[in-house]
Amino acid sequence: MKDERTGTDDRRCLGSERVRPASSLVGPDEPAPLTRRQVRATLWRVNLLAALTFAVVTMSRPLFSVFAVQELGAGATWLGVIAGAYALVPLFLSLPAGGLVSRWGERPLMMAGSAGLAAGLWMAAASPSLPWMVAASLVAGMAQMLMVICTQTLVTSLGEPREREQHLAWFTTATSAGQLVGPLGGGLLADHAGFRATFAVAGLLCLSGLFLARRVHVPPTPGAAPDWRAQAGRARELLALPEMRLAILAAFSLIFSLGVNQSFYSVYVTRVLGFSTATLGMLLAVRAVMALAVRAYMGPLVTLAGGRFRVLFLAMTAGAVALGVTPLLRDVASLTLAAALLGLATGLTMPLSMLAAANSVPAAERGLAMGVRLTGNRLAELTSPLLFGPLAEWVGLGPAFHGAGLLLLAAALLSLRWRHGLDDADRLAGEGRPPRAAGAGRFGTPAFPMWRRRSSAPVRQPGAHRAGD
Structure with a gap:
């Protein structure tokens, strides 16, 4: 059955999400889709933010262990605790963090991630003891996890689906560039200015991420995120x-x-x-x-x-x-x-x-x-x-x-x-x-026989689109 407002076939609906042309996405209470110019600008900013994040992480994270040994007298046990705080805790928080992104949108959480990464690095720069370094590692690890989820979610949501390979190619190239530049800059800075100065400078670089995150355009998201x-x-x-x-x-x-x-x-x-x-x-x-x-x-x-x-x-x-x-x-x-x-x-x-x-x-x-x-x-x-x-x-x-x-x-x-x-x-x-919803069959058709029969009953559209910010 044709929808009178959009001219689309209701039988193409997948789950609760209706396929609608871009021109029909704008309703009286719905945000307009991003323009091509906004998509390009956001893609550049997200790529720059990702490169900056990975550069900061790779220039500072390897120094956590060296700093803990040379200046705080850490042994093997403390080194394991510091490394575990960075990697182990995000293992259990990645799933809730992904849910937060779906509920609150990428922009505020990218800003929170940039601020959290800066806070963790400044905690390391001012660290007076090994427990303080564990706390700094924990904060920095959680912030990096948040940045990774937000930037990946946003870059895979920009533009048309057929453009995503190229968008992801640019995005992953930017992250790789950050991983190449970060260790070199961190090593040189640590040799000439010391570990604490390196952590402080890395924290300052994170503040520019706040500016970039604040200026991204978040595409409207169909439907409301679940509780x-x-x-x-x-x-x-x-x-x-x-x-x-x-x-x-x-x-x-x-x-x-x-x-x-x-x-x-x-x-x-x-x-x-x-x-x-x-x-x-x-x-x-x-x-x-x-x-x-x-x-x-x-x-x-x-x-x-x-x-x-x-x-x-x-x-x-x-x-x-x-x-x-x-x-x-x-x-x-x-x-x-x-x-x-x-x-x-x-x-x-x-x-x-x-x-x-x-x-x-x-x-x-x-x-x-x-x-x-x-x-x-x-x-x-x-x-x-x-x-x-x-x-x-x-x-x-x-x-x-x-x-x-x-x-x-x-x-x-x-x-x-x-x-x-x-x-x-x-x-x-x-x-x-x-894409199809969970429980759907191939090509997006629900995997239940009754859904395969033709029906003239329209599929109800859920609430207004979420702006994502």
């Missing part, structure tokens, strides 16, 4: 969606497998093979530059391969090969090729898994979806050393790398089970249609 109790149930429902399972599997398996590379690669290159630290730095730089460069061509690669899943599958397979063959390599040329292959896998897998999560849910629940995905990422970061550390000590470095490669390859093969979910999301996005 807290409904969000908890909805998070469980999200895990039943093929696209969400694929997103979590890809990101978790890559981060988990990279744990062996981050823990033992430097030992293998310098101690086992006997290369210099300069060679090690060159290999790490090759991987980082490759991950940065390939993201700029993610959109054309998806088009060339014929879909996002094919690129994701090939990237995961390439990463598995690079990890698995590393212990077999003995010369710089082959190690460089493997590092470049691993950089390609990292550069493509992470943004594509982010896009799969974003396309699996309606816009009002995108923050919750990002929180679910980030929970899996944090879990992988924490559990990977618990497996590969004892494994490397028991059987050696070589089998640990082989095991990581086999694990990532198994994840790539398992992802074939849910490839149709991502293919369907691609098809819906290309047609400008919203």
Whole structure:
């Protein structure tokens, strides 16, 4: 049945969300959709904010442990507590934070994240004791988690669905650039001005994030976000969606497998093979530059391969090969090729898994979806050393790398089970249609026979659109 106001077919509705052209989105009590100019301006500001956030984090977080040891006399136990406060607590708060983004919008929480990160760094700069450093690490870790969820949610909500590959390519390129610049600036500043001055300067840089966050344009979100109790149930429902399972599997398996590379690669290159630290730095730089460069061509690669899943599958397979063959390599040329292959896998897998999560849910629940995905990422970061550390000590470095490669390859093969979910999301996005709700069948049609019959009864539209700010 045609809707008299929009001219759209009610049978195309998914769940409670009606498909409407952009021109019909503006009602008497509804915010206007963003213009193309506003989308471009917001995208640039979000990219700059993400680059700034990751630069600040990478220039300051590695210094937390060094500062705690050299100036506060921390032992191994305190170092573990400081690191755990940064990573462990956000593991349990990622899901509630995603719900907050869905309820309150990205702009105020990005401002809160920038302010919280500055506060955590200033606490570290003024830290008189180890418990104070634990508190500073906790505040900074929670603030970074909030920034990650907000920026990812916002950048996957801008523009048309078909533009998201390019938007995410620019976004992840910006974050990679921040990760390249941050350690260099932090190291130089710490050598010349000391740790406390470095933390203070990093905190000042976060204040510019407040200005950027305040000036972003948040797109209107269809429908109202569910309440807290409904969000908890909805998070469980999200895990039943093929696209969400694929997103979590890809990101978790890559981060988990990279744990062996981050823990033992430097030992293998310098101690086992006997290369210099300069060679090690060159290999790490090759991987980082490759991950940065390939993201700029993610959109054309998806088009060339014929879909996002094919690129994701090939990237995961390439990463598995690079990890698995590393212990077999003995010369710089082959190690460089493997590092470049691993950089390609990292550069493509992470943004594509982010896009799969974003396309699996309606816009009002995108923050919750990002929180679910980030929970899996944090879990992988924490559990990977618990497996590969004892494994490397028991059987050696070589089998640990082989095991990581086999694990990532198994994840790539398992992802074939849910490839149709991502293919369907691609098809819906290309047609400008919203993703299906939980419990829906393929192509967004509800998975109940009675919904497949034609009906002339109109589908009621929920309340006014939420501005998101």
